[in-house]
Amino acid sequence: MVKLVAVYRTPEDPAAFDKHYFETHVPLAKKMPGLIKCEIEKVVGSPMPSAETPYLAAHMYFANMDALKAAMASPEGKASAKDLMGFAGKYVRMHFTQVVEG
């Protein structure tokens, strides 16, 4: 299993961000073909008070890297990416991961 992980830093207007994110962006992202699971988490604290923490993260699971890259290249993936860059381009960082346990 592999993941496309999107990590967001705290936006200037969290309420407006959340509204667009959950009402518009997540439904678009969930249309990507091959998406097995989408887990979204909000950061609520840290055991390291001085640590810089993200605001929110999304974990999109795919069977393998071919499926992930096909999803990103699909019309649904491109629509999701376009929406993302429009409302959160300056807040988001993305990476690919291989699940090695769990």
Add this chain to the structure above:
Amino acid sequence: MVKLVAVYRTPEDPAAFDKHYFETHVPLAKKMPGLIKCEIEKVVGSPMPSAETPYLAAHMYFANMDALKAAMASPEGKASAKDLMGFAGKYVRMHFTQVVEG
């Protein structure tokens, strides 16, 4: 569901890090009471070539924040934290998250 998330930046000696991490640290962390699931992922790339990406992340799932904090305060949690600080204190950042979808 809540998570204790540990994110590691690339260590100076990845092979030595991996050996200690998978052979010693993960078995210790998995002894924490109340741990529901432990997912470990290795970063394998990014669609944003210029983005700083982590090296590895662990996602430890608990029923709620009380269970998570009890796990960290337990003898098993303290043993895991002590081991962590010994071999990876300068590489790791941790935060708590609330799973809001997925």
